[in-house]
Amino acid sequence: MFQPQLSFALSPYTALYDLIVPKDNMLRQINELVDFSFVYDELKANYCLDNGRNAIDPLRMFKYLLLKAIFEVSDVDLVERSRYDMSFKYFLQMAPEEAVIDPSSLTKFRKLRLKNMDLLDLLIGKTVELATAQGILTSTSIIVDATHTKARYNQKSPREILQDRSRKLRKAIYSIDESLKGKLPAKNAVDTLEAEIDYCQKLIEVTETGLGIAQLPKITEPLNLLKETVEDDIEQLRISQDQDARVGHKSADSSFFGYKTHIAMSEERIITAAIVTTGEKNDGKQLQSLIEKSKAAGMDVKTVIGDMAYSEKENIAYSKENQIELVSRLNPQITQGMRKKEDEFEFNKDAGMYVCKAGHMAIRKARTGKKGISKNQKDTYYFDVELCKRCPFKEGCYKEGSKSKTYSVSIKSGEHAEQMAFQETEYFKEKAKERYKIEAKNSELKHRHGYDVATSSGLLGMQIQGAMAIFAVNLKRILKLAD
Structure with a gap:
């Protein structure tokens, strides 16, 4: 069971936060902006309320995952940073001298406490509600697109994941002292997973015991990421690839193995809906659900802006029926009559x-x-x-x-003829220029919040990752617009 902790524990050192964590610190601003008490209501069903010892406060565990989405570090480094980073402690509502959790608790929280939850819709709905209350979300247009995320366990060779992590560690070591290169074990030349694991274990051992630099911040993060892969994920790597991930295509000659996140975003760059699917799913087929989810979150949708993938006939008919303007160009094969x-x-x-x-x-x-x-x-x-x-x-x-x-x-059908006429108007051309905004949002998710690669296997894990990453970018955007 747990007892809600909506305030800091009594401590003679609490006043330190006002001295050390400035008013414009992002984590302080998020704490003041968001009422996180909804976490208790949503997670109550996944806890036993009348038996056993008190659980770690679920609000604190939730905030740990939010920090992980914002800063893209391993569980070990995340918890370690919360030991000494006062902005982390303040955000987690810890007393300055309070002990930190065991990193393994985060894995259990993800797997046991977040199951059977529609976390993605819940968190997006909370941020849309917050943006509306702040007077930030006023537009009636949404921009739609899909971004792909590669599976953590590669379809062809799980060994490549270990190679990438070990490469990052070696690069960090070389940047400190190039002469240490001769002390590292020889790179693995055998094309088997077992040999790569053996090499990574030797690299970890040498780094921790033989170089004298393992405690440097520049080394600890890539070192812990490699250890987390070898120690915690070794069983998954040996058994199989990600069973839910699928091959998707970015172009006629470019493919990926993983997942797609279909996103709807307002012109203020607040994500109003998202759907996580396997990689092979068609973008256009998700449009109607994205519109309905945006409406359910509180968005008044009158215009939808998207690329050519969303202009299929069913979407045109749906938009017309619901009095929505669909700013999406028809396929040239349709506008040109499919003539050869x-x-x-x-x-x-x-x-x-x-x-x-x-x-x-x-x-x-x-x-x-x-x-x-x-x-x-x-x-x-x-x-x-x-x-x-x-x-x-x-x-x-x-x-x-x-x-x-x-x-x-x-x-051309009647729907196509009308859409052809619409896409030649000045209004259509001006609205279409807004589409670049969602490309920038996809880039932010991937390059600043680790959304280019899945952090776990399975569709559920991808949905949790998507929920936390989108919640983080929406909160950051709300803070920026409010400021």
Whole structure:
């Protein structure tokens, strides 16, 4: 069971915080801005309230995870920093002389106390509510996009994770004293996971006992990250890769193995909704859920800004039905009618027929495709095959022996025709310029909050990581706008 601790424990040293932690310190500002008491209500069901010894205050454990999302350090370094960093102690509502927790408690808290929670929607909703109350969130537009996160356990070679961590440690050692290079064990040249683990263990041992620099701050963080991987995650690395992660594609020739986070963000750069999926999921299919989640969080959505992935027909129809402007360009294949060889076939508006490069006009046309489905119908134009057989331009156009020669153009649906007209307006073009903001937000998540690589395996772990990272960036943004 636990007893709520909404104030600092009595201590003769509490006044030190006013001397050491300045008023403009980010952690002090977050503490003053946010009422974290909602954590108790949300986690109550995952604790036994009438049996056993008192648990570590869940609010403090929650704040530890928030600190980890803000500063991207290992559990060991996070707890160690809370031992001496007064801004951390203040944020965690610890007395200056109070003892810290055991780092292993954070792993248990993530696995046992945060299960069966919709943490992502909860934390985003809290920040949207806070931004609205502060008068910061006033726009009625959301910008949508997806960002990818690589799985912690690589699809092809888990050994690469260990190589990356050991490389960072060696680089830190070289930056202090290049001559120490000769004291390190020889790099592993055997392409097996077992050999890489053995090398990492030797590197850790030498760094801790033989170099005399293990206590330097520049060394402890990469050292602890490598130890955490070898010691805590070794079983997972040996058993398998991440079972939930999937291969996704960033472009036609670029792929990744991991997860996608589909994000909706206001023009003030406050994230209003997010959905974490496996890497292969289509971006456009998440749009309607992002809009509904943004509305549920308290956002009044009248305009949606996104790239081409969100302009599929179902989304256009949904936006129209809900009186939402969809600022998303159609695929060129739709706007151009999915025509092939446009330079070889021209439309004669008077005859209502296409004319080929040789000057021959189609003799008839027919409409193909079923009505009432998402795919467009086509107008197929038929040419006189006898003329094609004798045509000087038949190579590459007419296949010898074919009994017909046709040219097809897809017909735009009513939704597509309206969207085409909308995307040519000045309003559409001006709104589309706002899309860069979400690219910057994705970059912030990845490069400042460790969202480029998953910190654990499984979709649930990714959702928890996403919830804490987005909560952190939203709070930072609210503080900046409020200031």
